[in-house]
Amino acid sequence: MAKKYDLPKDEFDINSVEVTEQKPTEEAEEKAVETEAPQEDKKLVVEAVTPQKKKGGRKSASLQAIEQKLDFVKRDKAIREHEVADFTVKAERNAVRELAVRHLVLNYDITEDYASKILCFIYDNARKLDGHTIYFDGLQTIAEALELSYPTVQKTVKKLRDKKVISNAAIGQGSYELSAEAERFFKSISNNIQIVLTFEPVDEVQLEAVNEDGTINEDMVK
Numbered sequence: 001m002a003k004k005y006d007l008p009k010d011e012f013d014i015n016s017v018e019v020t021e022q023k024p025t026e027e028a029e030e031k032a033v034e035t036e037a038p039q040e041d042k043k044l045v046v047e048a049v050t051p052q053k054k055k056g057g058r059k060s061a062s063l064q065a066i067e068q069k070l071d072f073v074k075r076d077k078a079i080r081e082h083e084v085a086d087f088t089v090k091a092e093r094n095a096v097r098e099l100a101v102r103h104l105v106l107n108y109d110i111t112e113d114y115a116s117k118i119l120c121f122i123y124d125n126a127r128k129l130d131g132h133t134i135y136f137d138g139l140q141t142i143a144e145a146l147e148l149s150y151p152t153v154q155k156t157v158k159k160l161r162d163k164k165v166i167s168n169a170a171i172g173q174g175s176y177e178l179s180a181e182a183e184r185f186f187k188s189i190s191n192n193i194q195i196v197l198t199f200e201p202v203d204e205v206q207l208e209a210v211n212e213d214g215t216i217n218e219d220m221v222k
Contacts, residue, residue: 067202068107072184078196094120096193103195104185108163112156118142119160123178123186133178134169 089096101116121142126135143153157176160166165182169175178186189195 068109070104070107070181070185072188078198080198093193097189100189100193100195101185103197104182105160105165108165110159110163110165112159114146114148114152115156115160117146118148118153118156119165119182121146122166122176123182126178129171132169133183134172134175135166135177136169136172136175138174 089099091099098116098120101120105112105115105119122135123133125137125141126133139153139157140150142148142157143150146153157166161168161176164179166176166178169177
């Protein structure tokens with residue numbers, strides 16, 4: 001579309017100038033839209049990944065201290081109720097024995113994954129010598145037989161030794177001796193793999209029942 005503009009006369013005697021305005025073609029408009037689109041998309045992406053502030057969650061409950069003790073008693077003293085729940089686990093002998101031994105190591109607060117498996121291997125490959133059960137074959141043999149890394153075996157055996165489930169033997173380099181309690185436990189499950197778990201609640205003493213010196217206030221307990 002052409003528009004005509006009147007101009008003041010000058011020495012060149014130009015009276016008017018025509019200016020032609022061209023509308024952008026459809027192709028030009030499409031290119032303009034394509035050019036602007038990525039900027040809008042980029043803005044949307046930035047808004048989408050903006051992290052939102054958390055309003056806080058539930059606090060984890062603190063675990064109460066658990067005290068465990070291992071005793072070896074006659075069967076008539078092990079059962080305290082007229083009727084008890086009897087859970088039976090059926091699997092291969094090595095598997096069920098390892099589950100029983102897991103309770104033994106938990107009694108010593110040993111939670112390593114392979115502690116019971118390694119302890120079973122030490123017991124099975126130990127030799128009797130002057131009334132002692134001693135393992136002579138070293139840590140590398142355990143690692144290869146159980147397909148475990150040497151550091152894992154080393155760390156677990158150290159934990160068993162620190163908790164006095166095993167100890168360094170007086171004879172042989174890198175040899176270990178089972179504690180009397182551990183050996184007695186293995187003997188107790190040699191025929192029938194059975195252990196008794198007793199859950200005994202601890203009676204809490206009220207604060208008012210304790211004197212300033214830490215003794216029990218007999219009047220409050222009655």
